[in-house]
Ligand code: SF4
């Protein structure tokens with residue numbers, strides 16, 4: 001089912017995500033997703049060569065999730081495909097019954113495991129969204145007519161509510177909405193006050209927002225994100241909390257508590273939550289439980 | 294060998310305010326500046342351009358700095374500056390102007406060598422020069438992904454996601470447009486690059 005329809009039905013939706021493996025044997029990952037997500041998560045994003053590291057494909061994984069009764073969100077980046085390949089894959093997704101897309105520009109290949117590869121970026125998140133909307137109207141990006149019924153998707157995109165400066169992010173967000181974006185999932189948020197200000201600023205746009213939660217695994221991870229990850233700031237008190245009880249942090253309990261607390265604080269401000277477990281899938285049920293979802 | 298084409302009248306009309314000063318870069322004229330087309334365009338634009346300044350090698354920052362001093366009174370009193378140069382020339386000039394914006398009148402399709410004078414700026418000869426929308430900062434060559442629709446979201450502390458030594462071009466563009474009150478000009482439009490324009494380059498040096 002389309003995420004926008006789910007949001008209408010449920011008021012508050014929960015999505016999570018999986019990253020396909022660097023190899024072809026995905027069964028184990030799909031079993032894990034089924035075990036920890038089925039029944040408690042409304043949809044599961046599948047990352048697309050995340051962090052520019054070559055992996056098993058997002059489209060195939062989405063298809064396999066669907067076969068197992070889960071609702072996939074097909075993440076599509078512009079890093080390694082030109083407009084022909086992108087549109088072709090998106091048509092293929094329609095043929096496989098995939099309804100939700102998350103359209104992204106994508107990381108630069110220099111950050112990944114093939115730093116010498118050609119950065120494509122023929123389109124970007126905005127023009128890709130526009131291309132999908134074109135296809136939904138029955139023609140491709142170049143205006144050529146599609147055979148048969150046009151595909152119908154629910155088109156998502158990302159935004160960084162805690163980025164500094166925020167204004168360029170808002171401008172880009174507006175461009176995405178104008179191009180056809182119907183929902184947003186956000187970069188990880190650790191500062192509910194900043195998120196509240198962001199939501200206040202975008203009030204007039206009436207677009208559903210799923211706040212992004214990344215489970216904090218260690219002090220090192222928090223510091224690394226503060227240094228290196230765009231738009232993410234873990235405040236000192238949270239780092240202190242992770243430092244206080246090493247065993248508890250290692251077991252995942254501290255990360256679960258912080259994530260649940262953040263969700264509780266921000267639940268009333270937005271239309272859903274997007275939990276990025278980064279391999280800690282087993283903790284997702286406990287977070288949702290503690291957050292009262 | 295240069296291939297430069299004049300921009301459509303409609304694109305320029307929207308950007309120019311009455312009281313235009315025209316700057317033509319004749320540094321490489323012996324090679325090719327579409328002089329006749331420029332005259333025709335100026336006539337069609339019905340500009341009452343009193344000041345038509347010919348300068349050479351806008352791409353050379355030292356030359357351009359001294360020309361800006363020499364023509365200070367013309368530039369101070371005009372409301373818009375219309376420039377006919379390659380992409381590098383306009384970037385050098387735009388980098389030196391604070392409030393006034395320089396409007397590019399040409400699309401750079403092919404330049405052998407990147408401006409004849411060594412420069413900090415680069416032009417990829419995209420054939421549909423975007424500098425008029427981006428405050429004179431080239432997103433094709435200065436953004437690591439060559440993005441045309443705004444920042445990718447990967448910048449941290451103003452630096453590009455691929456290197457802490459590189460400024461994020463889109464944050465610079467944002468600041469420049471904000472400072473000159475032109476944010477609207479860019480962010481309303483969605484742009485898809487037309488690579489067939491760049492393919493108009495000759496395969497062999499002529
Ligand atoms: S926008 Fe295109 S023509 Fe203009 S300077 Fe950049 S690459 Fe050159």
Ligand code: SF4
Pocket residue numbers: 435436437438439440443444445446447448452453454455460461462463464
């Ligand atoms: S960080 Fe800025 S310069 Fe770097 S790729 Fe993204 S938008 Fe372009």
